Amino acid sequence: MxxxxxxxxxxxxxxxxxxxxxxxxxxxxxxxxxxxxxxxxxxxxxxxxxxxxxxxxxxxxxxxxxxxxxxxxxxxxxxxxxxxxxxxxxxxxxxxxxxxxxxxxxxxxxxxxxxxxxxxxxxxxxxxxxxxxxxxxxxxxxxxxxxxxxxxxxxxxxxxxxxxxxxxxxxxxxxxxxxxxxxxxxxxxxxxxxxxxxxxxxxxxxxxxxxxxxxxxxxxxxxxxxxxxxxxxxxxxxxxxxxxxxxxxxxxRVIFGATSPDTTAESAVQAMLPYTEAHLAGGGRLNQITRHMLGLFAGRPGARAWRRMLSEGAHRPGAGSDLIEAALAEVTTARAA
The missing domain is CATH 3.20.20.70 (Aldolase class I)
Structure with missing residues (x-):
């Protein structure tokens, strides 16, 4: 550029x-x-x-x-x-x-x-x-x-x-x-x-x-x-x-006038999965990423389970992106209930 x-x-x-x-x-x-x-x-x-x-x-x-x-x-x-x-x-x-x-x-x-x-x-x-x-x-x-x-x-x-x-x-x-x-x-x-x-x-x-x-x-x-x-x-x-x-x-959309659909917390989580895998493959730790993701579903059904799963599990040895997927499933389930 x-x-x-x-x-x-x-x-x-x-x-x-x-x-x-x-x-x-x-x-x-x-x-x-x-x-x-x-x-x-x-x-x-x-x-x-x-x-x-x-x-x-x-x-x-x-x-x-x-x-x-x-x-x-x-x-x-x-x-x-x-x-x-x-x-x-x-x-x-x-x-x-x-x-x-x-x-x-x-x-x-x-x-x-x-x-x-x-x-x-x-x-x-x-x-x-x-x-x-x-x-x-x-x-x-x-x-x-x-x-x-x-x-x-x-x-x-x-x-x-x-x-x-x-x-x-x-x-x-x-x-x-x-x-x-x-x-x-x-x-x-x-x-x-x-x-x-x-x-x-x-x-x-x-x-x-x-x-x-x-x-x-x-x-x-x-x-x-x-x-x-x-x-x-x-x-x-x-x-x-x-x-x-x-x-x-x-x-x-609101500030810059874009006509494309708004993004979602769910789409952001999905986009973070390959990034997380690359970080872990390079010797990084899961909680270095997930600590910034805790508020993604703030105010929504399943937010508490999302925060709890990531907070309690991301620091454990061997924790991987499957934990993020499991936490996201909790949000999906709560939204459907």
Whole structure:
């Protein structure tokens, strides 16, 4: 795929994306999500630039070509190191490189990257400029609306303006503050109030930028509302992970205007079987895949049996794809009852 085609692909796909989520959006999760939506943009977990450049952990860049359109999220704060990491990512085939300026974990803070970088817009701009100069694919930023005692309405437009001046044209804005002193990372996903109005205000102030909203989006109807109100994209996190079929099965039709039939959880399970067999044949473990599949039938008859069978059996020695088929049979039986 030519670079210009990758850029076009991720730009259009960013109308609806699945957020990068640590310990969740690994390659197996993304492969599953791709069976449900052909068009949504998928993101890796955050991969740190030091791990790639100093640690040589290039295996973290592995992905299946079927995952496209897929973007790499990097964490770091050293411009030269991020440029080198971005080069590795683009070389591996990712269609976009995203800089994490939103993660509030202690580990990220100690490395002086993630949400704490909201306090250093000039450094973020320098990092982005270095990455833009290093790679032919788009460089984007995922940020918060502010951290700690910052006033979002004052600092966010300044942050966006400075980083945009470095050449960034796409931002995903998590519409919450990050309170780095006093809240855990989990609490930072729920307790700081959402300020969607500020994100809309940023779109009004920066009409030439592509802005996506993130945080608290729990349905396609809600996502559609943001797009209809003028935002360029919507990024969905936990809802897409915990209820993947509910969120992603109709995405191609509802968000992208596809005329093909919606996908189903059942069809996604069937598509995962050969992928699972290949993973097991390569020495992988079943639960590395099935842990991402637990919510496929959320809210449907048989969902409890599906989760129980996979949770209890996938970690056992010798567990194979036949366990997935047996769990699916439980769902089929429950639906017919």
């Amino acid at each position: 030519a670079d210009k085609d990758k850029k076009y692909n991720v730009l259009n796909a960013s109308r609806l994306s699945v957020a990068p989520m640590m310990d969740w959006t690994d390659r197996h999760c993304r492969y599953l999500h791709r069976q449900l939506s052909r068009r949504a943009l998928l993101y890796t977990e955050m991969v740190t630039a030091p791990a790639l450049v100093r640690g040589g952990a290039v295996h973290l860049l592995d992905f299946d070509g079927a995952e496209h359109p897929v973007a790499l999220q990097l964490g770091g704060s050293d411009p030269a190191e991020l440029a080198q990491a971005a080069r590795l990512g683009a070389g591996a085939g990712y269609g976009e490189v995203n800089l994490n300026v939103g993660c509030p974990s202690d580990r990220v803070q100690s490395g002086t990257f993630g949400a704490v970088l909201m306090k250093s817009p000039d450094l973020v701009a320098e990092c982005c400029a270095a990455m833009i100069a290093a790679v032919p694919v788009p460089v984007t930023v995922k940020c918060r609306i502010g951290v700690d005692d910052q006033v979002p309405g004052d600092i966010l437009p300044d942050f966006i303006a400075r980083v945009a001046a470095a050449g960034v044209t796409r931002f995903s804005i998590h519409a919450r503050m990050a309170w780095l002193d006093g809240l855990s990372p989990k609490e930072n996903r729920d307790i700081p109030p959402l300020d969607y109005a500020l994100v809309h205000r940023m779109k009004a102030e920066f009409p030439g930028l592509h802005l996506s909203v993130n945080g608290g989006v729990a349905s396609l109807e809600q996502a559609r509302g943001f797009l209809d109100a003028g935002l360029d994209g919507v990024m969905i996190g936990r809802a897409a992970y915990h209820q993947p079929a509910e969120i992603l099965s109709a995405v191609d």
